[in-house]
Amino acid sequence: MTVGERVVVRYRLPQGSEASATDVLGMLRSRDEQSLVVDSAFGQVTIPRRDVVAAKDVPPPPSRPGPAHQRVGVADLELLMAKGWVAVEQSALGAWLLRSAPGFTGRANSALPVGDPTLPLDRAVDFVEKWYRQRDQKPMFQVAGPVDFDPADDEVGAHLLGRGYTAGVGHAAGERVHVMTAPLAGLPPLTEQSPPVTGDARLQPEWLMAYGESRTVVPGVTEGVLTGSRGQLFMSVRDEASGRIVGIARMAIHPGWAGIFGLWVHPEHRRRGIATALVSAIAMAARDNNMPSVYLQVSGDNTGAVAFWEQLGFTRHHDYTYLAPADA
Numbered sequence: 001m002t003v004g005e006r007v008v009v010r011y012r013l014p015q016g017s018e019a020s021a022t023d024v025l026g027m028l029r030s031r032d033e034q035s036l037v038v039d040s041a042f043g044q045v046t047i048p049r050r051d052v053v054a055a056k057d058v059p060p061p062p063s064r065p066g067p068a069h070q071r072v073g074v075a076d077l078e079l080l081m082a083k084g085w086v087a088v089e090q091s092a093l094g095a096w097l098l099r100s101a102p103g104f105t106g107r108a109n110s111a112l113p114v115g116d117p118t119l120p121l122d123r124a125v126d127f128v129e130k131w132y133r134q135r136d137q138k139p140m141f142q143v144a145g146p147v148d149f150d151p152a153d154d155e156v157g158a159h160l161l162g163r164g165y166t167a168g169v170g171h172a173a174g175e176r177v178h179v180m181t182a183p184l185a186g187l188p189p190l191t192e193q194s195p196p197v198t199g200d201a202r203l204q205p206e207w208l209m210a211y212g213e214s215r216t217v218v219p220g221v222t223e224g225v226l227t228g229s230r231g232q233l234f235m236s237v238r239d240e241a242s243g244r245i246v247g248i249a250r251m252a253i254h255p256g257w258a259g260i261f262g263l264w265v266h267p268e269h270r271r272r273g274i275a276t277a278l279v280s281a282i283a284m285a286a287r288d289n290n291m292p293s294v295y296l297q298v299s300g301d302n303t304g305a306v307a308f309w310e311q312l313g314f315t316r317h318h319d320y321t322y323l324a325p326a327d328a
């Protein structure tokens with residue numbers, strides 16, 4: 001269990017109580033040898049370690065109707081996904097997240113303005129701008145909203161546009177990124193026809209080399225981001241004849257959720273089911289670890305990949321776009 005995460009703790013009640021044990025759900029405030037402190041909806045609860053029967057991290061709470069992969073809110077899913085792609089340097093401004101990993105991905109080099117920054121909006125944005133300028137970087141904000149949202153309808157988006165920021169610039173991924181989710185149960189299993197998939201908890205040089213064929217890597221920074229989550233698995237498929245890795249994907253592991261990053265198949269090996277096998281292998285690992293929902297992020301202009309995800313049952317949960325000063 002991690003301090004700051006949502007947890008559930010079952011603990012014994014004193015003798016003579018009506019029940020022998022009870023559960024508390026809330027944010028883990030602190031933990032030490034003696035006790036766990038949980039901020040629950042009913043106040044702070046201090047639980048002596050000796051009374052703890054079971055305890056675990058749990059997924060974000062539902063905030064809208066539907067199955068688990070749809071009922072998570074936009075902000076909660078954004079914060080969860082940020083833990084699947086951790087920048088080499090991160091700071092918090094209240095609930096906002098400031099991230100830097102020079103030269104490697106928009107997500108790891110932008111502020112995530114969800115929740116309360118604990119400052120008035122204009123001062124919070126001033127703070128973020130200064131934070132990036134101190135690092136010799138242009139400020140950039142990852143603003144999320146409902147599918148096809150207009151950043152002008154978002155409070156932070158509207159404020160940034162008013163300051164001269166432009167949406168959809170400063171990032172190679174184009175105008176808009178789709179966050180897509182699916183229930184694990186709908187993903188296809190590996191079959192005897194599937195190409196063999198290898199999973200490794202460590203990032204191997206060969207996997208990284210294959211990753212480098214799909215995008216620009218920044219030595220030292222890329223490895224830090226790829227291995228920066230609390231849990232990740234590196235999946236790969238090799239070409240039988242040459243033994244070379246021709247398909248890769250990275251799985252991020254969260255309570256109740258699996259994340260898919262970096263899916264790529266060598267152009268000469270596409271449309272042979274390699275990506276499907278990689279996703280099936282991730283689904284298998286997710287099934288073994290009780291993660292019923294899966295997310296990914298795909299650039300809206302990547303129509304081939306969007307079609308791939310849709311035929312697997314993924315639907316759009318929400319979108320995000322990057323806002324940066326017009327000169328960035």
Ligand SMILES: CC(C)(COP(=O)(O)OP(=O)(O)OC[C@H]1O[C@@H](n2cnc3c(N)ncnc32)[C@H](O)[C@@H]1OP(=O)(O)O)[C@@H](O)C(=O)NCCC(=O)NCCS
Nearest residue numbers: 263264265270271272273274275276298304305307308311
């Ligand atoms: C998207 C990508 C991973 C698909 O890999 P793949 O191994 O060719 O996919 P599969 O063979 O498992 O495809 C399964 C099905 O998905 C759909 N599909 C896959 N690629 C598609 C495309 N470019 N256009 C439309 N549908 C596609 C098809 O229905 C396909 O079945 P079919 O070949 O019988 O028609 C691959 O094109 C790729 O590496 N693209 C560049 C990197 C990228 O965009 N990654 C995704 C980032 S989110």
